Amino acid sequence: xxxxxxxxxxxxxxxxxxxxxxxxxxxxxxxxxxxxxxxxxxxxxxxxxxxxxxxxxxxxxxxxxxxxxxxxxxxxxxxxxxxxxxxxxxxxxxxxxxxxxxxxxxxxxxxxxxxxxxxxxxxxxxxxxxxxxxxxxxxxxxxxxxxxxxxxxxxxxxxxxxxxxxxxxxxxxxxxxxxxxxxxxxxxxxxxxxxxxxxxxxxxxxxxxxxxxxxxxxxxxxxxxxxxxxxxxxxxxxxxxxxxxxxxxxxxxxxxxxxxxxxxxxxxxxxxxxxxxxxxxxxxxxxxxxxxxxxxxxxxxxxxxxxxxxxxxxxxxxxxxxxxxxxxxxxxxxxxxxxxxxxxxxxxxxxxxx
Amino acid sequence: xxxxxxxxxxxxxxxxxxxxxxxxxxxxxxxxxxxxxxxxxxxxxxxxxxxxxxxxxxxxxxxxxxxxxxxxxxxxxxxxxxxxxxxxxxxxxxxxxxxxxxxxxxxxxxxxxxxxxxxxxxxxxxxxxxxxxxxxxxxxxxxxxxxxxxxxxxxxxxxxxxxxxxxxxxxxxxxxxxxxxxxxxxxxxxxxxxxxxxxxxxxxxxxxxxxxxxxxxxxxxxxxxxxxxxxxx
Numbered sequence: 001x002x003x004x005x006x007x008x009x010x011x012x013x014x015x016x017x018x019x020x021x022x023x024x025x026x027x028x029x030x031x032x033x034x035x036x037x038x039x040x041x042x043x044x045x046x047x048x049x050x051x052x053x054x055x056x057x058x059x060x061x062x063x064x065x066x067x068x069x070x071x072x073x074x075x076x077x078x079x080x081x082x083x084x085x086x087x088x089x090x091x092x093x094x095x096x097x098x099x100x101x102x103x104x105x106x107x108x109x110x111x112x113x114x115x116x117x118x119x120x121x122x123x124x125x126x127x128x129x130x131x132x133x134x135x136x137x138x139x140x141x142x143x144x145x146x147x148x149x150x151x152x153x154x155x156x157x158x159x160x161x162x163x164x165x166x167x168x169x170x171x172x173x174x175x176x177x178x179x180x181x182x183x184x185x186x187x188x189x190x191x192x193x194x195x196x197x198x199x200x201x202x203x204x205x206x207x208x209x210x211x212x213x214x215x216x217x218x219x220x221x222x223x224x225x226x227x228x229x230x231x232x233x234x235x236x237x238x239x240x241x242x243x244x245x246x247x248x249x250x251x252x253x254x255x256x257x258x259x260x261x262x263x264x265x266x267x268x269x270x271x272x273x274x275x276x277x278x279x280x281x282x283x284x285x286x287x288x289x290x291x292x293x294x295x296x297x298x299x300x301x302x303x304x305x306x307x308x309x310x311x312x313x314x315x316x317x318x319x320x321x322x323x324x325x326x327x328x329x330x331x332x333x334x335x336x337x338x339x340x341x342x343x344x345x346x347x348x349x350x351x352x353x354x
Numbered sequence: 355x356x357x358x359x360x361x362x363x364x365x366x367x368x369x370x371x372x373x374x375x376x377x378x379x380x381x382x383x384x385x386x387x388x389x390x391x392x393x394x395x396x397x398x399x400x401x402x403x404x405x406x407x408x409x410x411x412x413x414x415x416x417x418x419x420x421x422x423x424x425x426x427x428x429x430x431x432x433x434x435x436x437x438x439x440x441x442x443x444x445x446x447x448x449x450x451x452x453x454x455x456x457x458x459x460x461x462x463x464x465x466x467x468x469x470x471x472x473x474x475x476x477x478x479x480x481x482x483x484x485x486x487x488x489x490x491x492x493x494x495x496x497x498x499x500x501x502x503x504x505x506x507x508x509x510x511x512x513x514x515x516x517x518x519x520x521x522x523x524x525x526x527x528x529x530x531x532x533x534x535x536x537x538x539x540x541x542x543x544x545x546x547x548x549x550x551x552x553x554x555x556x557x558x559x560x561x562x563x564x565x566x567x568x569x570x571x572x573x574x575x576x577x578x579x580x581x582x583x584x585x586x587x
Contacts, residue, residue, distance in 0.1 A: 079490070084483065
């Protein structure tokens with residue numbers, strides 16, 4: 001659907017977006033996540049043919065997207081949704097039918113169907129400027145789907161919405177996307193949002209694509225420290241592999257000896273990575289078969305989404321995600337002594353340059 | 355003081371009695387200025403949108419020239435058009451000098467930079483992200499300009515008001531190109547000048563009042579159209 005090679009796009013500020021290769025298949029939902037200023041929107045704008053790269057090739061649906069004569073054809077085969085809905089000062093119906101009008105088509109049934117998909121039929125005669133934020137986003141999505149696009153580009157599609165509204169709209173979007181079978185590129189900072197929608201995930205940091213693959217793979221096996229940082233691996237310790245026996249590595253890191261399952265060789269310098277969800281906290285020393293078990297002290301306990309995050313001093317600093325029940329049950333509070341344990345399979349090693 | 359009141363009284367009488375000459379002059383004035391405004395809108399609004407959106411060399415210079423054109427002295431516009439339309443001029447074969455057609459051309463040239471400059475600034479005040487969104491909806495460049503300028507309709511109508519206001523009150527260009535020929539090219543402004551110079555203050559006042567009324571009525575109509583588009587806040 002989209003093939004991109006050696007794309008370079010520079011800015012006056014010195015920032016350069018540089019993507020060696022990206023391949024998005026038909027019907028695939030491809031999410032690109034990354035921190036603010038990583039170049040996500042720039043990459044999406046290049047795919048939408050709104051910014052011309054200085055270098056490289058971009059093929060969309062088999063056509064050269066950098067050739068001006070293909071631009072209108074390709075734009076009419078795709079839809080783009082930005083973080084702001086950008087509706088025209090007219091009725092909702094007129095807004096949703098605008099893409100058809102621009103293609104010289106009148107199809108009231110298609111407009112009604114698109115309104116129905118996003119459940120805003122009752123708003124069709126309202127002026128778009130009088131809609132609430134959530135309704136405006138629904139209108140923008142209906143407008144994007146009215147042409148039955150083969151490709152969707154979504155740039156932080158619900159950037160400014162509050163959680164409850166975001167959830168209800170993204171549920172509808174997921175349903176409509178599944179039904180349409182269109183390929184989609186989703187660019188977002190919101191990792192959870194990306195996870196619920198995408199088949200393939202890519203991490204963009206500082207203008208470079210650092211890793212792409214299945215979401216679960218990227219979250220549990222980040223390829224570099226930057227990716228690990230961004231995808232929520234909170235415990236990252238520089239260390240050294242002192243032994244490797246059948247892929248069970250002994251690592252000297254953070255002043256302790258840690259165990260991890262990995263293919264790294266003896267003598268490798270590594271980052272020892274652990275996600276907070278993989279760390280268990282208990283009051284007794286029995287680690288239940290987990291190979292890593294440390295007597296630790298609780299440094300702090302803070303709410304974290306629906307759970308709590310406990311900062312531990314195990315000789316090194318580590319984070320654990322813990323349910324509220326456990327915090328209450330164990331009476332966790334700063335200063336108390338606990339045992340922190342995790343499986344060798346939960347830990348992940350990233351090779352680092354010395 | 356008394357001759358002013360006397361002039362006012364006679365002037366009102368002339369209007370109310372339906373003086374045919376005043377009506378004919380009014381009709382011509384309105385047709386020439388409205389037609390010139392309409393042509394300037396048809397040309398200037400898309401032109402302004404295009405200049406605002408496109409990247410080309412010397413763009414800033416062109417915008418500066420258009421802005422300068424907003425203050426183009428009507429007598430200069432009139433002089434140039436006259437030279438072109440004069441029998442020995444390049445467009446002399448048209449035989450449009452001292453005709454309403456010639457006056458429309460002169461007034462078109464006066465209104466074009468006003469409408470164009472205000473359309474440029476209307477288009478430039480559109481959020482570039484909005485413009486991009488319209489492009490991604492499948493708009494060609496011209497369609498995108500049209501959608502955006504439609505969003506800016508308040509400003510565009512303001513440009514039309516400014517253009518028409520300038521034309522209906524303008525005397526220099528139509529005087530030179532039209533020649534103020536009775537029953538042919540006499541406009542409200544040129545007639546006012548002439549009657550004043552001849553000392554016919556009642557006629558001058560009557561025509562002056564009509565001129566004010568015409569300006570008011572057309573602007574009222576345009577303002578109603580414009581304000582109709584404003585959302586209740």
